[in-house]
Amino acid sequence: MDQFAVADGELLIGGQRLSRLADRIGRTPFYACDRSLLTHRVHALRAALPVGIELHYAMKANPMPAVVAHMAGLVDGIDVASGGELQVALDAGADPREISFAGPGKSALELKQALAAGILINIESFREVELLRQLSAETGYAARVAVRVNPDFELKSSGMKMGGGPKQFGVDAEQVPDLLARIGEAGLGFEGFHLFAGSQNLKPEAIVEAQQKSFELALRLAKDAPAPVRVLNLGGGFGIPYFPGEQRLDLAPIGANLAALLQRSQVEMPGVRLVIELGRYLVGEAGVYVCRVVDRKVSRGQVYLVTDGGLHHHLAASGNFGQVIRKNYPVAIGNRMDGAMEPGVSVVGPLCTPLDLLGERMSLAHAEPGDLVVVFQSGAYGITASPQNFLSHPAAAEVLV
Ligand SMILES: *Cc1c(COP(=O)(O)O)cnc(C)c1O
Numbered sequence: 424m425d426q427f428a429v430a431d432g433e434l435l436i437g438g439q440r441l442s443r444l445a446d447r448i449g450r451t452p453f454y455a456c457d458r459s460l461l462t463h464r465v466h467a468l469r470a471a472l473p474v475g476i477e478l479h480y481a482m483k484a485n486p487m488p489a490v491v492a493h494m495a496g497l498v499d500g501i502d503v504a505s506g507g508e509l510q511v512a513l514d515a516g517a518d519p520r521e522i523s524f525a526g527p528g529k530s531a532l533e534l535k536q537a538l539a540a541g542i543l544i545n546i547e548s549f550r551e552v553e554l555l556r557q558l559s560a561e562t563g564y565a566a567r568v569a570v571r572v573n574p575d576f577e578l579k580s581s582g583m584k585m586g587g588g589p590k591q592f593g594v595d596a597e598q599v600p601d602l603l604a605r606i607g608e609a610g611l612g613f614e615g616f617h618l619f620a621g622s623q624n625l626k627p628e629a630i631v632e633a634q635q636k637s638f639e640l641a642l643r644l645a646k647d648a649p650a651p652v653r654v655l656n657l658g659g660g661f662g663i664p665y666f667p668g669e670q671r672l673d674l675a676p677i678g679a680n681l682a683a684l685l686q687r688s689q690v691e692m693p694g695v696r697l698v699i700e701l702g703r704y705l706v707g708e709a710g711v712y713v714c715r716v717v718d719r720k721v722s723r724g725q726v727y728l729v730t731d732g733g734l735h736h737h738l739a740a741s742g743n744f745g746q747v748i749r750k751n752y753p754v755a756i757g758n759r760m761d762g763a764m765e766p767g768v769s770v771v772g773p774l775c776t777p778l779d780l781l782g783e784r785m786s787l788a789h790a791e792p793g794d795l796v797v798v799f800q801s802g803a804y805g806i807t808a809s810p811q812n813f814l815s816h817p818a819a820a821e822v823l824v
Contacts, residue, residue: 424753424799426460426708434757434797436711437824441757441795452714452732453820456490456802460709465497471674473682477698482508484702484803489823491515502700506533525571525617527591538564545571545617547593549602556609566611569654572596572618574640578633578660582623583745596640600647607649615654616641623662627673630660631680638684642691654696661704665800666750703803710802712737716794726768730796733772733779736819738809740781740798754782757797762788770796774814
């Protein structure tokens with residue numbers, strides 16, 4: 424993966440040689456996220472998008488406190504998806520005015536926390552309107568709300584669809600006029616709309632289409648809003664390449680389209696702030712997962728590198744987090760970057776299940792016990808998206824370097 428340099432046959436993470444970093448951390452497995460790559464990604468993205476588009480970090484992609492604190496200093500806002508994430512975002516120093524909270528099934532406790540913090544709440548049901556009315560009356564805290572709309576279209580070619588058709592997310596576009604009327608009656612402070620159609624998309628034309636349709640839909644819905652639309656969150660869905668043949672997303676058409684929408688918004692929704700919210704795209708390529716080879720076995724001619732890490736730390740790389748057909752994440756032997764290659768090598772973990780597979784029949788540098796296996800593209804949906812307690816092995820360390 425070209426985002427990381429190599430020196431003397433070793434991968435450099437945060438400018439440090441991998442084996443030295445492993446010694447400094449004191450144990451394997453670990454996740455390491457490269458601070459300068461995070462910064463670089465945000466700067467490159469801003470350069471590709473028109474000035475005036477606001478950039479939010481959806482922290483469920485990587486909620487490590489040090490990462491959230493670093494991101495909070497780079498982006499315009501943080502999107503949280505639970506009361507727990509809200510605490511981390513506030514600890515990280517994020518400005519509550521620029522935090523928004525989405526997710527189905529928000530509890531009364533979470534809504535009260537959100538009111539007390541003064542953040543923007545993306546309403547996803549009629550129940551939430553009623554609860555917020557009661558809680559706001561009880562506490563005297565003003566409610567800042569936006570409506571999360573389940574659009575009447577899908578984000579095409581998306582890894583995970585989160586809008587269009589029947590969904591647990593948001594309120595169906597057809598029901599939004601009613602919901603807006605209730606928000607007005609309840610006296611909640613309406614600020615805008617939130618549309619999030621899907622995730623992990625590598626087709627710019629699909630993202631452009633979804634953003635255009637989201638804009639049009641918001642324009643139509645704005646007619647029934649109890650107050651002018653001040654924020655329009657157009658979602659995100661920007662993907663990163665994981666598998667052979669996948670290319671990095673071409674941002675040029677997306678930037679051009681957002682520039683056009685920005686211009687239109689000045690006429691058709693004056694004063695609105697256009698926001699996009701990204702998780703994986705901002706952090707995914709900056710992180711690696713590193714585990715150590717514990718054993719090298721040959722079974723009927725096939726080489727297995729048995730490591731101290733596996734699906735309990737990295738469910739996504741094992742192929743069990745939303746993949747339909749298992750494909751290998753990019754993997755390397757990080758302390759033998761110029762070693763002689765060996766074909767047909769499988770990398771497995773210590774769990775007693777054949778699902779515990781980090782790489783299947785790959786071409787890797789010849790490795791022995793003690794060597795370090797690196798799984799790239801691991802900065803998003805890593806440890807917190809994995810069943811860490813499964814089989815009671817030690818937890819993975821996490822560092823930002
Ligand atoms: C998960 C999520 C995101 C982040 O998705 P990525 O694919 O990581 O960019 C953004 N917004 C909402 C509402 C989400 O649920």
